[in-house]
Amino acid sequence: MRTVHVGTGRPYDIDIERGLLDKAGEYAKRLSDAKRVVLVTDTNVAPLYQQRILHSLSACGFEATTHVFRAGEESKHLGTIAEMYNTFADFGMTRRDLVVALGGGVCGDMAGFAAASYLRGIDFMQVPTSLLAQVDSSVGGKTGVDLPQGKNLVGAFHQPVAVLIDPDTLKTLPDFYKADGMAEVVKYGCIKDASFFTFLEHGDAAVHIEDVIEICVSVKRDVVNLDECERGGERILLNFGHTLGHAIEKLRHYSGISHGMAVAVGMVMMAKAGEARGITEPGTAGRIAALCQKYALPTSEQFSFAELANAARSDKKTAGDVIRPVLLRRIGDSFTQTVPIEEFESFITTED
Numbered sequence: 001m002r003t004v005h006v007g008t009g010r011p012y013d014i015d016i017e018r019g020l021l022d023k024a025g026e027y028a029k030r031l032s033d034a035k036r037v038v039l040v041t042d043t044n045v046a047p048l049y050q051q052r053i054l055h056s057l058s059a060c061g062f063e064a065t066t067h068v069f070r071a072g073e074e075s076k077h078l079g080t081i082a083e084m085y086n087t088f089a090d091f092g093m094t095r096r097d098l099v100v101a102l103g104g105g106v107c108g109d110m111a112g113f114a115a116a117s118y119l120r121g122i123d124f125m126q127v128p129t130s131l132l133a134q135v136d137s138s139v140g141g142k143t144g145v146d147l148p149q150g151k152n153l154v155g156a157f158h159q160p161v162a163v164l165i166d167p168d169t170l171k172t173l174p175d176f177y178k179a180d181g182m183a184e185v186v187k188y189g190c191i192k193d194a195s196f197f198t199f200l201e202h203g204d205a206a207v208h209i210e211d212v213i214e215i216c217v218s219v220k221r222d223v224v225n226l227d228e229c230e231r232g233g234e235r236i237l238l239n240f241g242h243t244l245g246h247a248i249e250k251l252r253h254y255s256g257i258s259h260g261m262a263v264a265v266g267m268v269m270m271a272k273a274g275e276a277r278g279i280t281e282p283g284t285a286g287r288i289a290a291l292c293q294k295y296a297l298p299t300s301e302q303f304s305f306a307e308l309a310n311a312a313r314s315d316k317k318t319a320g321d322v323i324r325p326v327l328l329r330r331i332g333d334s335f336t337q338t339v340p341i342e343e344f345e346s347f348i349t350t351e352d
């Protein structure tokens with residue numbers, strides 16, 4: 001068992017172990033006074049893993065039921081949250097009861113938000129099953145849903161009572177989502193950990209998946225500890241590659257490219273821009289591109305610099321007249337730079 005302790009206002013542990021799904025009931029018993037548990041999951045994950053969690057919960061004496069929503073980002077809206085509230089209320093959930101989120105980032109974000117807001121906040125436990133959720137979204141307490149106007153526009157910070165990571169669940173994750181999650185893994189190496197980056201270059205992440213998960217959640221934990229509610233400090237560094245990544249997703253109308261794939265292109269482009277401006281150590285973009293290719297991620301896009309800059313301007317994270325992209329001095333050493341909005345296009349423009 002590997003444990004990463006998160007020291008947020010309400011502290012919790014992230015435990016990583018093969019087979020941990022079967023211990024969900026023991027964790028719930030140890031960490032909460034709940035009598036009832038609602039297991040929230042999606043239509044892909046439910047047939048694979050829900051029975052094991054339900055069995056573990058009932059063996060520990062909980063009254064448990066499931067709420068299954070249709071898998072996919074399209075379900076990440078307030079209508080699905082309203083359906084979760086109905087399940088909670090019909091099942092008689094009180095303030096001491098518990099929600100368990102079993103699934104990818106969509107499930108964790110929504111079940112977390114429903115738990116944050118039902119009865120003004122009840123406990124929830126994260127059992128992430130996608131690579132992205134295991135290395136990123138289940139840690140840090142950000143929960144929420146999309147609006148028609150944009151992604152994750154409604155939400156709350158609500159820390160889980162625990163995060164249970166069972167790497168064996170990745171065996172059933174489709175390759176597309178494995179590659180998607182690897183973009184965030186590469187990102188952690190880029191922003192904070194040069195030796196981890198080198199390890200990814202020379203080794204096989206899948207073979208050392210427990211190490212990979214532990215290192216990634218430790219980096220995220222360190223960043224979250226310094227900036228729990230994203231007040232503009234360290235947590236912004238997690239957005240490396242995201243300014244241009246979001247722009248690409250937007251220009252592609254959120255289809256044909258995953259978030260991680262767009263972020264991979266964004267990381268390479270931002271490293272190239274940094275190199276062109278003498279900010280980033282030469283050769284950095286090439287190393288990031290090679291690592292992305294190794295893990296089946298794209299490294300370039302068809303859009304012009306003008307199109308990308310335009311799309312980045314309308315991003316919700318663009319505050320006022322400036323854009324604050326995350327840049328690298330070298331692999332493992334990141335910072336944000338303020339770029340006036342009208343200069344952003346020339347900032348990202350490079351020869352190739």
Ligand SMILES: NC(=O)c1ccc[n+]([C@@H]2O[C@H](COP(=O)([O-])OP(=O)(O)OC[C@H]3O[C@@H](n4cnc5c(N)ncnc54)[C@H](O)[C@@H]3O)[C@@H](O)[C@H]2O)c1
Pocket residue numbers: 042043044045048071072073076103104105106107109129130131132133136137138139140141142143151152169170171172173174177180
């Ligand atoms: N809260 C945060 O800090 C944070 C950070 C990054 C991303 N996010 C959010 O995470 C979401 C993306 O997460 P995601 O990529 O996990 O999406 P997802 O939850 O839609 O999961 C991806 C797909 O994999 C399936 N799946 C999950 N685990 C599986 C398994 N073990 N076996 C088989 N299939 C499995 C799901 O059913 C889904 O079809 C986005 O909504 C994004 O906004 C949140």
